Amino acid sequence: MRSGAGAARFRPLVRSGPVDADTTAGPPDPRPLVRAQVETLWGTDARGRLGHPAHHAVLAVPGGGAQLWAGGHIPDGLAARLAAVPLPDGAEPGEEPPDAVLRCRELLERELGAVELSCVPSHLVPAGVRAAGAPAPGGEAGQVVRYDDPGAGRLPLVRPEVWEPDEWRALLAGELGPWALAHHGGRVLALCFTPVASPYGAEAGVWTHPDARRRGWASAVTAAWASAFPDDRPLFYSTTRDNRSSRHVAARLGLPLLARLWKLSRPGRSGEHRERPWQA
Incomplete structure (x- = not known):
């Protein structure tokens, strides 16, 4: 696994659950990578609290010790009660919310009202994906290009309707971070871009026409996006439990499941993350 440039800068966590004391056996401890992703998506304040007001708490359940972050806006007494909830042990994360998540939701709703519960299966994009690429796409012919390929930003591409004109121009100019896309006859077939990044890591964002x-283009551009990164910060691929297409991309690329991030959010704001200008 790669480690990011900001690995030594993590602030204290609100709470961490038990982990196997034998650190010489088994897979690497996933918690530093989970912390890197939380720091990238939402940031933390000097107390180790979540830096985004949309989320009351996030509980990360990897295969080796759960971690809990309370929102920076949460009253101290409530944050202390959340921190006292027993966290899951090192068992592999399951599809259903653990008891700790349900207990945290109960505590939050008692004081703050309705809480939206959602789950983000988070995958690590390992170094091997950069080298090996993705399975060869079938069906329609096309070409995969990266943002750093000569002339990539001047390709005569038809802007996908989901992108605003100014954003599309900024993307192609490399102002929004690394990207890779597949195109044919000026039509964009699939795109992988960088919706959020920090010194701790970067997230993949994928759109397919x-x-x-179901032709392999999303996998191809995701692998190309990863190979385009100018440094070795950790790269993450997140999805939702109900997004079968996105989960199929993770499976096709063989991305290891890092953790399930259970978010307890303000209603209608569960998908929000920090907006940051791209910095290489």
């Missing part, structure tokens, strides 16, 4: 789905 409805007519080009």
